[in-house]
Amino acid sequence: MDKIDRNNQSGEQTHTNSPKNGDTRVILTHEVESKGVFDLVRKDGTQISISGQCHTLYEIEEEYEDGEWCGGLDNREEVDFFYLTGYEKGFSYDVSDIYKFFEFGLTLDWEWNGSCYGLSGIEDDDDYETSLKKWKDYKSKFPRVTSKEQFEIIKY
Secondary structure, three states: OOOEEEEOOOOOEEEEEOOOOOOEEEEEEEEEEEEEEEEEEEOOOOEEEEEEEEEEEEEEEEEEEOOEEEOOHHHEEEEEEEEEOOOOOOOEEOHHHHHHHOOEEEEEEEEOOEEEEOOOOOOOOOOHHHHHHHHHHHHOOOOEOOOHHHOOEEEO
């Protein structure tokens, strides 16, 4: 992508971006850890797993080099995150909600085995503000968990 031209409805050019080597930008990306569970042992000794899908919004600083934008893991920072009780459905929660609704020992382990990107609709060429709005709109689709019964629990 060497040049981006944007036009308004009348066809007039409103924005031109011709990056050069060494230029930098900050973008947002939405990453998902899916097929996840929190494993815990309850105080009565029973083991359960709480299903979850972790959604994280990262801010990434990229540098333009040899015709493309490049960013590394050391140039990214977590901006926001939440868990869902189901896969693209259910209720949002965070780790504090698990402590609030479940009594368990010292160990709470998160494991996942799938990943995907862009479920919030953030596109590669979206600017920062557009990406942030898409993230907020996506996150607001899922009501906050209010009871233990709203979690998806796997009993052993």
